[in-house]
Amino acid sequence: MDGMQYKDVGAEDEGVSTQTAFREAEKKYQLFRERIMKMKRTKKRAGKLRTRPIDMSEVLDLHGRPSDLLPAGVLRHIVQGYDGPVYTFARHPGLVFMPGALPPPQRLELTTAALMDYPEPPARTNHALHYGPLPGLWRAAQMGLRLNWGRRDVEQPAGCGGQACGHSPARPQPCHSIAAAPQDPAGSLGAGLAAAVAALSLFDPDQNLEYKTVLNPDPDTETSGSRSGAGGAGSGGCSAPGQGDGREQGQGRPCCSGPRGTGEAQMLCSGGGAWLAGEASQQQQRGDPDPDLASLGTAGSRGRCGAGEAGGGADSAAALQAADLPGEDVAQGAGRNGDGCSSSCCSRRSSSSSGAAAAAAGWRSHRSSGSGSDCVGAAAEKAPAFEECWSADGPGPPAEQLLRRLRWATLGPQFEWTERRYDFTGVFRPLPPSLETLAKQLAAVVERLQDAGLEVLPAAGRAWRGAGPAADGGYKPDAAIVNYYQQGDVLGGHLDDVERDMAQPIVSVSLGCPAIFLMGGPTKHHPPSAILVRDGDVMVLAGEARRCYHGVPRILEAEPCGHGCGEGSGGGQKAAEGGGGAPVGTYTRCARINISIRAVA
Ligand SMILES: O=C(O)CCC(=O)C(=O)O
Ligand SMILES: [Fe+2]
Structure with missing residues (x-):
């Protein structure tokens, strides 16, 4: 197994006895499902699953807020040429929030592209x-097809060989080492995205953008937890780059912070950190045809990623269990395992167990693995043809299931976790021009x-210019991570600090279900602010905010969402349940997509 690729940057934060403010906030908002046990005569009987309500009173909802009701320390700006409010936060210099920045048609275009196009090879995904x-994948799910092979990172059963057992097909694995021709997904979506982006209705291209503060209640005052949801005094913002603890600077990826302190594990958990351990096994008994269910981010991994206690408020007849699985294992597995090296060109160093651990980590194992190092200078696997992949009676998992378990796709250069650098020579799918625009x-x-x-932006960050050419230090986004969240998924507190030029902002677009976004400080001890993000919202992390912890502890159900996303057998699978014909809107009714566009070169 490869050496651990990450510094244990968060040890201080997540020590056995140390609870950080960030972690506390994560626990506060994370999804807990509790099974209420009923006493019938002398026997305990399992009752219904209940989602534990969360206290939203400190979640900052800036959607449609009258300007005279803004919490202290939240500033609203009007920029001419942009038809919408723009918020900044005294506590979080460099963080800019633009609720409803994308008009509905553009949201749909982006969501469609994120589901149908962005995961297409050579973009890499968690699968x-x-x-x-x-x-x-999307098409196959709509057609109700199954994969023609099973997992290829697990050892094949004795006596089985290749295709016959539904494992890796014995087809040739030709190599190609060049990035695919830049192809805008918008093109493949017909009238598409490029046009929608060009016509971004909030922008008036004839007008110069100008800045105007409409309301500036008290920029110098720290937001108070009770009024703004900012969570108390805090430090008043992030310290300047470099000021933070070196260990935290090295932070790579988020994690599912578990009750045992996996706060810095390099992954994002799939599916409800607080699912009860009992539910995990129940889920696995439900006849899921995939033998690797538990490692694919369903209830099993949810249990592992469980955060915090289930409890609180249950009556005496209720027996509430908390997941008690060692999240650390998951984290380390994810950290060490190769991912994406699905190519025959890559050495298969991952043992089946480490592979499973990475899979259990689910989210973002790509960021926590040495994906690129084996492949640098080598080639990536050529994608098979659609027909080669899918059929009505393939021995592998249903496409529908794989779609629902899609957790991330990367556009642009892959990040090599071993060396903490991006791989600019390996195969990748370039950032679509429409996203760059x-x-x-x-x-x-x-x-x-x-x-x-x-x-x-801090002075050091003033080099970039939105409209300027890259050669002059202009902003030149060239990569994006597309996150697919189902109900119960969490993105643990993390820093995005591996891009070459940290002065370049990250532009983060929210689609689908609302979510709680936590914005903290340069350490996890800074109390974060909880901000409600909705479909079409944009968050820009610039300047000091680039060096501050942030994460997504909770995906909320879109309203109206009458069918109870994730109730029962697993977060959000309703989204893809339609199989043949589930529309994009059905997917996003229970799921959230985030596209964070960044400059890595
Ligand atoms: O989903 C989000 O809003 C945040 C995503 C994020 O922080 C990341 O991809 O690094
Ligand atoms: Fe991030």
């Missing part, structure tokens, strides 16, 4: 390690705030 590149447009709005004297 690559286990199954290799999977072209046409979108990010630049949004960054241009933020830039106007800065030009008007607002310190959105």
